[in-house]
Amino acid sequence: MQELVMELYPRRPQLVEQKALPLLWGLLGPSSGSVHRATTSLCRALHHQMGPGLRQSAASQPPSVGRDLNQLLRTMS
Numbered sequence: 001m002q003e004l005v006m007e008l009y010p011r012r013p014q015l016v017e018q019k020a021l022p023l024l025w026g027l028l029g030p031s032s033g034s035v036h037r038a039t040t041s042l043c044r045a046l047h048h049q050m051g052p053g054l055r056q057s058a059a060s061q062p063p064s065v066g067r068d069l070n071q072l073l074r075t076m077s
Contacts, residue, residue: 001038005045013049017057020046025061028068043072 001020009016024046027039047054055073058066 002041002045005042005049009049016046016049021057024069025058025065028065028072040072040076043069044076047073047076 001023005016005020020042024039024042027035027042031039043054050057055066055069058069
């Protein structure tokens, strides 16, 4: 998924946001092993492409999504 985000976002940002963000929102929260690694990879790719827009998109989600996203982004820094 990370590769798709990196390849498609520059040409079709709305499509990526429409499809990948709901997936990320669903994956955030407690996870283990490969699910956590996949979530981190997807988050990293979206953050690289969207910058602050990723956090802005999370603002329309339940508070737990924004909290989990911020925590994941802090661990990536």
